[in-house]
Structures are given as C-alpha cells and as structure tokens.
Amino acid sequence: MTGWTEEQVLAQVRGFIEKEFLYMRPGVALADDDSLMKKGVVDSMGVLEVMQFLTDTFGVTPADDEITEANLGSLRAIARFVVQKLG
C-alpha cells in the first residue's frame, strides 16, 4: 500500500492541472467531475503530460487501452483510476 487516498490524489492532480493547463485562465472554475476535454483544459498532447505526471508522482503508468475518458476524463476519474491502480 502506498498510502494515497483518493482525495489526496485529487488535490495533487488539481494542483498540477491548474499550474500547467489553466495558468492562462486563472478565473476558470474547474469542478472535480468536469470533463477536462470538453472544457478545453487538456488536449491530446496534454494527455501525455498528465500521464507523465502520474508516472512521476504516483508511479502509475496507464497502458494504451487505459487512456480513456472513463479513466482520465476528469479530476475525479483520474483520482479513482490512480487509487485503483495503486490498490
């Protein structure tokens, strides 16, 4: 067990996304379940950055068939995915 809770992962991911993807839109509110894609926060190149962040921070590397909206589509989805992989 690595000791990360879903809420802790979520806070880390939120910090990363706000710093790296929302720096030019500081006023934009991002809810935990908002679609990162549909809100235009993360694009397909951005997905690569998110994946790298998950590897660097949590040691989690999504396989090709895990790169889906269900796993990476929102802050909450990412947090659940990471915790599930760590479990």
Added chain:
Amino acid sequence: MCGIAGIARLEPRGVDLETLGRMAKAIHHRGPDGYGFMTSPHVGFAHVRLSIVDLAGGAQPLASEGGRVVVTFNGEVYNYRELTVELAALGHEFRTHSDTEVLVHAWEEWGPAMFDRLNGQFAVGLFDRATQEVILFRDRFGVRPLFYAQRGGDLYFGSEVKALFATGEIEPAADPLGLDEVFTYWGALPPRTPFKGVQQLPPGHYAVWKDGRLTVKPWYRLDYPEARTEPATAIRELDEIMRSGVAFRLRADVPVGGYLSGGLDSSITCSLAAKASPFALRTFSVAFEDPRFDESAWQNQLAGEIGSHHAVSRITAGQIAADFPDVIRHTETPLLRTAPGPMYRLAKLTRERDIKVVLTGEGADELFLGYDLFKEVAVRLFCARNPASTARPALFNRIYPYLQGANRGGEFWRNFFLDAGTPDDPLFSHLPRFHLTARTKEFYGAAMRDSVGGRDALGELRDALPAAFGSWSPLNRAAWLEMTTLLSPYLLSSQGDRMGMAHAIEGRYPFLDHRLYEFAAALPTSSKLLGLKEKEILRRWARDIVPPAIRTRGKQPYRAPDAPSFFGEGAPAWVAEMLDPERTRALGYFEPAAVDGLVRRARRGAATGFRENQAIVAILSTHLWHERFLHRSLPAPLPAERADVVMHDGATAAR
C-alpha cells in the same frame, strides 16, 4: 514582378515626387531593377520593377498611345500575346512587347469587362484621364496583394501596407478586430487587415475611385457546379489545362525555376516545366534538421528523375528564430506558425542562384481536396450519421499516421473532432481548426479583451457566406472556406508573395489557373477525394508524369519547428526583450501572467502542444509587429532623377 503604389486626391493639389519616392522606397525590395513615377493634379502613381517580360520596353508607369489611360501593375497576364493580337485587330497600337501594355488597351476597349479575359495573377492601379477615375483590381484568388486606405476623400494604395505609412499621411494603428481574425483564421479576412483604417481589396474584386468616393465590387465569384458523374473527357481536359497552364507560366524573358517540396503537386509542376523548358530546370527545396519535417529523399529522387539542377536550403531552428523579425517586417501581420520562415530562406537561396521566377505547387490541395482537413470532414460526417458506432471513429487513426503516442488513436484525440460541431453548422468543416486557433485568445490582455468585446468572428463569417453556399456539398463548402479563409489571407500572402518578394522572387502557380479551378469545381467530389484517398484524378492523370513512388505517397503537411526555435541555447536576445512582462503590460495585447506561465513552460520544453506553440508564435510576432509598424517613420525617398520613367500630366497641371 513588382510593387505598385499611388495616391488619388479629391482636391487637385498634386502628388509630389518626394511622397511617391517614399512609397516606392518602402516596397523597393519587390522590384530592385528600376522604378518610375506618374504625377498629375489629382493622381500620382509609383512603380518598382522586377524585370521579367520585355526587359527593354516594360518600364512603368505606362500610358496608352493617346495618354488616356495610365497603369501601374504588379504581376503577370499570361495570355498577353493572345490579347495583344485581339486588341491590335481592333485597332490598338502597341509600342512594347509587355503584358503591361495590354492592360491599358484592354481597359479602353472593354472597361471592367476586361477582367474576365485575363489569365494571370495581378494587382493593378489604372488612371483613366477621360473619366478621372482610378481603378484598382486584383486577381481571382488573391495571389498578388493590394492594400488601400482613405482619408478625407483621398485614396492611398500599395502592394504592401508600409507604402501607405511611408506617405506620412496615414497614421499606423492596430485594429483589434483585425488581430482577432488573425487569431481565428491565421490571417485577417479581406477587406480587413490588422491595421486600423487599412483595407485589402478582396480577391476577384475591383474598386473605382471617382470624386473622392470609392466603390468596391466583385468581378469573380467562386462556385461549385458539381457534376453527378465524371465526364468521359475529364482526364484529357485536365491534361490540356495543366500543360497549357505550365506553358503560360514559363513565359518570361528570364529563366524560370521551380520549388520542389517532394510532394505530388510540385513534382507535377517541376516535371512539366522540365519537359517544356529548353534548358535544364533549376529547382529549389527546403530541408530540415528535424526528420519529422524533412522530405529531402523525395526531393532528391524527383530532381534526379527530371534532371534538374537542384539546390537545397537547410533550415535550422536557429535560422528560423534569427530571421523571424525580418519575416514579420514582410508579412506585416502577426503569425501563428513559423512556416513562412523557411520560405523566406528558400527565396533567398533562389535569388542567390540568379533565378527571379519560380513555379510552385500551391493550390492543388484546395482544388483537389488534398488536405487532411477534407478527410476529417468525410470521417466526421460518416461518424455523425451513426453516432453509436465505435468502429467509425477509428478511421481518424488513418488520417494522421505521422502523429505519435497518445496524440493519435486515443479517445481524447478522436473526440476533439467529434465534439467540434454538428453538420448543420455551415462552418462544420473548419470548426476544429478555428476553435483550436482561437485558443490563443485565452492569452488576451484586458485591453485587447475590452477592444474585441463580444465580437463573434465566426458569426460574422457565417453571415457573410455566399447565397449559393448551402447548395454545395459539404466537401465543396469546406473547399470554399479553405480558399477564402486560408489560401488567400495566409498561404498566398504570408507564405507566398511576401516571402518571395522579400528577396524579389516571383512565385507562379499553375494550379491556380482559373480554368483549372473551374474544371475542378465542376467535378464530382469523388473524383477528388475517394474514400480517404486524396487528389484522386490528379494521381490518375499524373501516371506518366511523376514517378510511382511520389504519385502514390501520402500527403505530408508542410510544417516547421515552432516554439523550440525561440528557446534554449543560441536563442536571439530579442526573444527575451519581446517577452518582457513590462512590454507585455504596456502593449496590452496579452496578459503578462499568462505569458509568464507560457514562457516558464516553454523554457523547460513543456510547451509542446499546438495550443502553446501557436501562442508563443502569436505573442512574439504580435510584439515584433507592433515594434516594427506602429511607430511613425518615413523612409528616404527614391530620387526622381534616377527613375526610369517620370511622367507628368503637363497639360492638366498648367491649367
């Protein structure tokens, strides 16, 4: 090819040679071989000349035999020999062997009905002394540029905006709405420009100035009268138009060369030119250090096959950054890509090898549905017809085989296209690109945001679509949008005319022969895009013209390195200056905190996506553009005493 400029005054106070000399000086790079002026109480013209046709007799401005019509002309009328014969039979006396003289006689004979008779690329100013009208007209697709401004009934025009500012009578200022169009479409849509009060004459339009009033009208409209089936004669017709189109464009009294990208289109133009040319053709290519952008292998193969003398400009990221300020001086607009940079270098190399005229493959992708965008449209429409299908979106993977990693094949990436809009939106085809480009606006500063207000650039475009638009097929609507929003406002100007003319190189475009456009527009779309195979009829026809390996290879889009050019070791000092937070704040186009965030990511190599790449290029180019153009500075005039032609309207002046 050349540069033109002029002034028409409401009051007969004349146009002095010093002012015309300054206008000519501002665009002297377009025509370093000579220059001339015409003055009269109401009208003055300037011309800088690049001698290509009738080296001895082609000086301008040029008047008709009786002096009624005077012309200043940039470009080419390829069918001038045929028109000369026709006009001579009607009683017109010719004193030169130039295409310029055709224009004055054609105006006398036919008036505005002359435009349809011209096969060529042209931007022209005419003064008709009989009616005291100044007429400006521009070719069908916008190959040659023509800008104008008005002040108190006076008209100012020129091949480049800097000629207008050189008068000292037009004050340079930014037009936030023009800039907002650059950040939507890559270029402001005519008649708008990034400069307040400065307009560009739309392609296929003419303007008549009389007594201080300017009337602008279209003379050519893009249309798509699509046939249900391909005519049995189509291949023969295509062959005739292509061969005569290339032959027309080899008409010159200097050697003509060719740009060779390694793709199908320039392979066709260079192959045909090599066959038709009495000498070994000179061909020119750009090559990149970065193998993702490089097409050298294809270029060398074709050059070997056609036996051309081939020269290569090897582009480094450092050169792109070093050239960028001068590139912006020539484009006169901010950019979202560095792609004009290599074209600037290529023109420089061509000029160093003593070639002034080159054929290029531009236009084929617009006419024959060559771009990936058209395939995206086909796949998006296919998916929209059965949204439940999971197999259909997989077709996107086949459009972009050169993209790697999660950038292709992923659900995120497919959804970028599928979520971009519905087929009932007339801009459906271009919404992914327009939305992606418009992400640059997230970096706008408060002042820019306020100036643009609630302006909806896409809404304005929807309102301005031609009446026939809805009757065309979705792919032809996409083709029209491509011709109108990208080809003329960006490709033919920022990557075409301006980069060539920076080094006095004239580009000629066999695929933009209007006969070929009309032929292609009338074909069924299946002759152009068959499944996901682009330019189908062109490939079928080119069987005996280009080697099979080139004919069957997929399209590789022309791209150049963007953000990495400006960061890292060897980055020029001006980059840091242009990104200085104080400057960003003072200019007001972009938000300093947002720019800081972007620079932080770019410096550590993280700004690798389209969005951030285009934002970096946009911010740097906007600040360079501002520094270059938004300060008043008058060039020293080209002296009248050294001009080839100084024409005075003596009789009228004495009155």
